[in-house]
Amino acid sequence: MLTYIIRRLFYAIPILLGVNLLTFTLFFVVNSPDDMAVSQLGAKYVTPEAIQSWKKKNGYDKPLFYNPDAAGSGAVTETIFFAKSLRLFAFDFGRSESGRDITTDISTRMWPSLAVAVPSFVVGIWVNICVALLVVMFHATRLDRWIVFVFVAMMSISYLFYIIGGQYLVAKTWRLVPISGFHAHGQFWKFLILPVLVGVVAGIGSGARWYRTLFLEEANQxxxxxxxxxxxxxxxILFRHILPNALIPILTGIVVLIPSLFMGGLLVESFFGIPGLGSYMLDAIKSQDFAIVRSMVFIGSILYIIGLILTDISYTWADPRLRLD
Known part of the structure; x- marks a missing residue:
């Protein structure tokens, strides 16, 4: 098993390099440093001198891949690709266009994101599986058809509707929890109830319907x-036979959600005023802070690869036939 894990980790290196190179191409070839300078400075203050000054200040005045004016290894190291992309592998994210330390921002903002995402993730999976198993017990009945209709209707509703509806009903009308905000100290759990509730309810339609399909496929075996x-x-039959045999496709679906535990939700964090990584990413996109966006894309790639490796490992637990020596 250890050899298998090490081999998968080595496979991840060229994948990360490819993602890094593709991201670099999109940010620095399609969108040149001159374009970045213009977007940051604003059309009113754009002059050739201002562009060069901005590029030098942010380290974008060097060649992209090869520096013919540098001697020795400097021909490679004194380039934008080495300074802005390869250093990400050492988790050196540098500074944002506004001068803030990105590593500090990420380490601070990841905890609010996890505080919302982890309960939504765990409770959501548990609720979806329980609802799907309950529906399978009444398969081919009128109740089953009505529940499937409700699932499809819930899938068709925008996520934004659940957010606004939850804020109006639970926070404004019933006054059970704050409508938005987040405090790291004290009774911070009050600010998490509504975002978690919205996330769980909004995911029941698609999640429970998908689990129902998996369980029905096993029920016909x-x-x-x-x-x-x-x-x-x-x-x-449901808990001793169907559920264990459906674990592999369940685990496959769960891996897609793992990066969201760290990256946060854009809509949830924005509408509920949670200072997490989702709102951090959204603010960076709005302000065209490409350094933050590049760092977040790199972190998302690492998390997705880690999720794939964890999924393969969990397969060996779910199905003994897949266990490796």
């Missing part, structure tokens, strides 16, 4: 019919 023929109860 021969081993389930054999268990029923032997007199096993429906509860035992």
């Amino acid at each position: 021969d081993y389930v019919r054999t268990a029923r023929a032997k007199g096993a109860s429906e509860i035992r």
Whole structure:
């Protein structure tokens, strides 16, 4: 198993390099440093001298990949690619266009994002699986058809509707929780209830419907019919046979959500005033702070690869036939 994990980690290196190179191309070839300077300075203050001054201040006055004026290894190290992209592998994110330390911002903002994302993630999966198992018990009945109709209706509703509706009903009308805001100290949990509730409710339609499809596929297998023929109860069949055998596709779906635990949700954090990484990314996009966007894209790539590795490892736990020596 250790050899397998090490091999997968080595496979991740060229993937990260490819993502890094693609991101660099989009930011510095398609959108040149001169374009960045113009967007940051504003059309009113754009002059050739101002552009050169801005580029020198932010380290964008060097060649992209190769510096013919530098001697020795400086021909490679004294370039924008080395300074702005390769240093990300050492988690040296540098400074934003406004001069703030990106590493400090990320380490500060990740905790509010995790405080919202982790409960939404765990509770959401638990609720979706429980609802899906309950629906499977009433498969091919009128209740099943109505519930599927409700699932499709919930999927068709915008996420923004759940946010605004939750703020109006729970916070403004019932006055149970604050409508927005976040405090790291004291009773911060009061500010998390509504975002977590909105995240769970908004995900029931798509999540429970997908789990229902997985469970129904397993329910039609021969081993389930054999268990029923032997007199096993429906509860035992659901929890001892169907659920364990559906774990592999469940784990595959969960890995897609892992980066969101760290990166945060753009809409949730923006509308609820949570100072997490989601709002940090959104503010960077609005202000065209490309240094922050590049760093967040790199972190997202690492988290997704880690999620894939964890999924492969969890497969060996869910299915003993996949265990490696």
